[in-house]
Amino acid sequence: MDKLKGFLASFKTLADIARLRNVLIAFFGVLTGALLFSMDSPLPPFEVLGAAISAALILAGGNALNDYFDFEIDKLNKPKRPIPSGRITRPDAFILAMTFFLIGLGLAKSINRFCLGIAIINTIVLIVYGRWGKKMLVVSNLVVAYLVGSVFIYGAAAVFNPAIHYSPVGLKLMLVMTACAFLITLAREIVKDIEDMHGDRKAYSDTLPLRFGANNAKFIALSVALVTTVLSFVPIIWMPPLFNELLYGILIIVTDIVILGSFSLPPQMNQRVLVFSMILALLAFLAGISPTYWGALGVG
Numbered sequence: 001m002d003k004l005k006g007f008l009a010s011f012k013t014l015a016d017i018a019r020l021r022n023v024l025i026a027f028f029g030v031l032t033g034a035l036l037f038s039m040d041s042p043l044p045p046f047e048v049l050g051a052a053i054s055a056a057l058i059l060a061g062g063n064a065l066n067d068y069f070d071f072e073i074d075k076l077n078k079p080k081r082p083i084p085s086g087r088i089t090r091p092d093a094f095i096l097a098m099t100f101f102l103i104g105l106g107l108a109k110s111i112n113r114f115c116l117g118i119a120i121i122n123t124i125v126l127i128v129y130g131r132w133g134k135k136m137l138v139v140s141n142l143v144v145a146y147l148v149g150s151v152f153i154y155g156a157a158a159v160f161n162p163a164i165h166y167s168p169v170g171l172k173l174m175l176v177m178t179a180c181a182f183l184i185t186l187a188r189e190i191v192k193d194i195e196d197m198h199g200d201r202k203a204y205s206d207t208l209p210l211r212f213g214a215n216n217a218k219f220i221a222l223s224v225a226l227v228t229t230v231l232s233f234v235p236i237i238w239m240p241p242l243f244n245e246l247l248y249g250i251l252i253i254v255t256d257i258v259i260l261g262s263f264s265l266p267p268q269m270n271q272r273v274l275v276f277s278m279i280l281a282l283l284a285f286l287a288g289i290s291p292t293y294w295g296a297l298g299v300g
Contacts, residue, residue, distance in 0.1 A: 009087075017067055017082045017093060018060035018100070025278055026151045027056040029181070032282055033155025035289065036177060039170035039242070044159060047111045051158035054107035055151050058119060061100030062126030062147075068093045069130045076199030114157035122147060137206045141189040148278075149182035169240045176234050177285050181278065183228040184259065188274040190221040195267035214267075222263050225274075229256040232281070235288060248288030255280040 030052040034043060067074065067083050068090055075084045082088040088096075101123050108119035129136075129143050136143070156174055160166075193200065193207040194214050200207055209217040232252045236245050255277050262273035 013082050013087045014096075017064045017088060017096065019063040021275065022063065023056045023060050025275070025282070026059045026148075027052045028282055029148070029151035030055045030155040030158065032177065032285055033152030033174050034159045035155075036152070036174040036285065037156035037166065037170045038159045039167040041159070041164055041166055047115075047158045048155065050107050050111050051115055051154055054104045054111070054115065054119060055154050057100045057104035057107070058123055058126070059147070061097045061104060061123070062130060064093050064097035064100060065127060065130040068097060073196070073199045073202075073205070076202060077196045111158055112160070114160060115154060118150060118154050118157055122150060135206055137211060138208055141186055141193070141208070144189050145182045145186040148185040149178045152178040152181065169242070172238070173235060173240060173243070173285070173288075176231065177281070180228050180232055180281060183224050183231065184274060184278060184281070187221040187224040187228065188271050190217050190224070191267050191271040191274065194218060194221075195271060218263070218267075222260075225259050225263065229259060232256060232284075243288050245288065248284050251280065251284035251287050255284055 031048060034048045034051070067081060071083050071090060074081045079085065083090055083093055105116070105119050105123060108115040125143055125147060129140060129147075152174055156171075190208055194209045194217055197207075197209050197214065201210060207217075208220065232255070235243060236249050236252075239245055258273060258280060259277045262270045262277070265273060
């Protein structure tokens with residue numbers, strides 16, 4: 001029993017420092033990007049699964065490294081995180097981050113040069129963000145938004161084969177999903193900075209809420225979220241073939257209501273609900289893929 005408790009405690013520490021929820025979103029984001037991009041072309045299972053695991057590991061490495069660098073800030077803003085709570089030491093968190101990075105990069109190399117290139121760029125970006133993110137004003141928010149949006153491009157890169165002609169419809173859908181993910185993440189990061197104002201101020205950070213005030217920052221975040229909701233209707237207006245606009249429309253309307261409604265909540269709940277809305281958006285795009293499309297892939 002003691003061994004089981006120890007294992008569960010270690011797993012929870014690993015899940016917390018890697019941000020398991022965000023890692024899973026990245027994993028399924030890669031799968032969604034691959035599905036949308038490939039359309040009626042066959043999916044290479046090893047490449048897609050390998051890319052999904054690779055993206056998840058690289059993100060986990062970035063999250064662990066972020067905790068390593070943000071130790072002092074987290075003691076004020078997030079004292080229950082693994083390092084400030086004493087569940088893992090800073091050197092161990094650093095080693096864990098490097099391990100995640102190396103395994104993720106190794107997997108990317110085994111897929112193709114496109115995935116390896118994106119993986120190297122994102123790893124460098126995560127390291128720079130972890131070290132200087134809180135000093136970069138809105139640039140840090142844009143960096144995180146790029147990283148989230150890039151998982152869909154990463155999925156497309158995993159299945160890309162120059163010898164195959166891909167449907168432009170799939171490319172357009174993948175780009176719409178990428179843009180929506182970029183924007184909603186940008187809004188969420190601004191809200192998260194509002195939540196973290198107390199610790200960020202003591203650490204002499206430079207964020208939108210500290211520079212322009214919480215209310216102005218929230219207005220900017222809400223404006224970005226509004227643009228996201230407008231963009232989410234593009235597939236319905238455009239009506240791409242082999243895409244179920246009804247199922248997509250129902251889920252995306254629910255998603256948009258959740259996004260806009262979250263701004264009536266305190267920042268801590270606001271940013272968490274925005275993460276949930278990303279999951280709903282993923283489901284909406286997957287639901288929009290018609291049975292005909294699934295049949296063309298040989299699924300089901």
